[in-house]
Amino acid sequence: MPVLHNRINNNALRAQVQADNVPRTTISFYKYLTLEDPQQTRDALYTAFSALGVLGRIYLAREGINAQISVPTANVDALRDTLYQYDPRLDGLRLNIALDDDGKSFWVLRMKVRDRIVADGIDDPTFDPGAVGEYLDAAAVNAMADSPDTVFIDMRNHYEYEVGHFENALEIPADTFREQLPKAVEMMAQHRDKNIVMYCTGGIRCEKASAWMRHNGFNKVYHIEGGIIEYARKAREQGLPVRFIGKNFVFDQRMGERISPEVIAHCHQCGAPCDSHTNCVNDGCHLLFIQCPRCAEIYQGCCSERCRDELSLPEEEQRRRRAGRETGTRIFNKSRGALNTMLGIPDPEKDA
Helix, strand or coil, X not given: CCCCCCCCCHHHHHHHHHHCCCCEEEEEXXXXXXXXXXXXXXXXXXXXXXXXXXXXXXXXXXXXXXXXXEEEHHHHHHHHHHHHHHCHHHCCCCCEECCCCCCCCCCCEEEEECCCCCCCCCCCCCCCCCCCCEEECHHHHHHHHCCCXXXXXXXXXXXXXXXXXXXXXXXXXXXXXXXXXXXXXHHCHHHCCCEEEEECCCXXXXXXXXXXXXXXXXXXXXXXXXXXXXXXXXXXXXCCCCCEEEEXXXXXXXXXXXXXXXXXXXXXXXXXXXXXXXXXXXXXXXXXXXXXHHHHHHCCCCCCHHHHHHHCXXXXXXXXXXXXXXXXXXXXXXXXXXXXXXXXXXXXHHHC
């Protein structure tokens, strides 16, 4: 029986991808569809994708598939064919092609079976995730953006919203998507008569969110087809104004795609204009935060003096200090308040 998981050291794989001159394309896709046996689907696709040289992160559940991958550019059509041949319901599946891409976004293929492809916390048997809002193409998005009867809702996390968002879009303050859903319903209660446009990176979160809003009695619910990625691509192709400002955060080694030239975020350490995310290089931390080149030099890629000083200690002492330390919530931390606490930044709302 073939090995259906990676057995090579990650550092070796990373070096291999960096040295490889084969052109690669970064792609994301998702599909809500019922998978009777997600594990069987996972194993079959793992074998097929490995043969195509696919790298990346893929989640499967009974409710569908969610993928962020890179594939040799010459194999993109073969990828489409493979998906269709495995399950005809995947025929015509939209593949979101990355905008700002060198193909070095992933270096290993990881495929996991989960309870949900998007953890939503919904426990309502009457909820129909297929009863989604109306799709909007790029031209329709711009028309909605110009309408005073429209509210744009960003269904992403704070660290994504912080570096880029649609003009005047509302942020739903929450640590998780499951917490955002009831808050979105609460925040939009006063806007039931308006058009509600929901968006996210590639469409997977806002599609489910649009169904949840409709389930809660909202009728004028829309979501952007293909999310920010597809909107920006189509707007550029059609010569339309791009109404998304800043950078689109992406969940791979690039950590962002430049959509517009504006830099709307700031370094979390000195406050200088900056929208470059980094993970603290201290293995006992790995906090995701925004750091400008000057602070990267001063703090040696760390989020704080403590992490910088700890990094200079002997490896044995570093391991001793890391033992038992909880770091999982610091990677891709979602809330502004939690991030400020970790960086020691005062919270103006709490201090008011």
